[in-house]
Amino acid sequence: MNVEDFYRLLFSRRDVRGEYLPDPVCPEVLARILNAAHHAPSVGLSQPWNFIVVREASRRRAVYREFTACREREAAHFEGEQRQRYDRLRLEGILTAPVNICVTCDRSRAGPAVLGRTQQPDTDIYSTVCAIQNLWLAARAEGLGLGWVSILRTDVLKTLFALPESVEPIAYLCLGHVSDFYSRPELEVRGWRNRLPLESLVWLDQWGETSAEDPLLVSVRRVSALD
């Protein structure tokens, strides 16, 4: 495949909140996107994920009520100008996106001992997040927008979707056609935070070690400048 095309896809993926269109998502397209998620890597090939496709309006309204309460609690963490900026942000598309998806992780999948998970028990959750990122990129490749809503309490989601004891909600996603995509992250456009220079995030061999003349760091600066 064309490497440039792949990077273009990756760079144009956005967290979508306000631009959803009411048009339904074709079942065939949604199936392809879920299949992309299912082809994520998973620890010991455990495939701990499930996808609850939420279309019922009543259930989405219940999630929206929970979001509203959580947003209020979160807002209290910010003060002054930051709080004003927070209040102006659109943070979800729960009712406007035609499809929501609750992605879960079954912590008992594949039995008590999973290859690769005995020393790092949370790698099943990491596998589930890999599936979510696959899903997100597949949606973008299909021209659809996706937004991850994390201003929700997991115990409430667990009750709302009747999850068994061993199953944890990892992500609540909104999905749909969109009027357009921001060209940069919306939080950056709206002055919330900027992208950090990649150079400041790369270390050599141990934490804190760097060298401006190292060929890798020279390349990192060059690649970042093309962004």
Added chain:
Amino acid sequence: MNVEDFYRLLFSRRDVRGEYLPDPVCPEVLARILNAAHHAPSVGLSQPWNFIVVREASRRRAVYREFTACREREAAHFEGEQRQRYDRLRLEGILTAPVNICVTCDRSRAGPAVLGRTQQPDTDIYSTVCAIQNLWLAARAEGLGLGWVSILRTDVLKTLFALPESVEPIAYLCLGHVSDFYSRPELEVRGWRNRLPLESLVWLDQWGETSAEDPLLVSVRRVSALD
């Protein structure tokens, strides 16, 4: 971009253990791959990741020693035929891959209150995993193999790479050119576990609800059959 090409890339990504070639990875290519990781979504645009690029042989030998000890502990979880199968598996490329990368999550990045993280504190780790999946796919797009080694204790990694208190190691990755890629997951080829039918992982509106005639499930079966 061509959707088929994107799915082909996604389906051909593998967890690589035994097929690394000694050829060095070009700094420019590695920089592009890290830049792809850096363009992952992150909660509140917090970008909590760092990338420790491990090239020193002595440090990789130390990681390899830790792996050997952990593998022995993990092996004890399996018995009989399963144990024999486990013992035959190649599970890492720490010394054979020319580059290793320790991907970390700084839990204090972006201050005490991060937008979108107040109700779900682990979303910073989820963001880091999204970056890892971007990195993995970018490596594949560049024709490079990558393997995630999780048979390592995180507290040992923390010491080995001199991580500050607030920084957690999330993934230890091996990266390099490869002789070839498996066409299916290696654990499947070697009889460890099979891919689950996607149809069994999709629920409608709540856990456990399904309907064979629902257009989505019909499409899921059709898409899976093409795999």
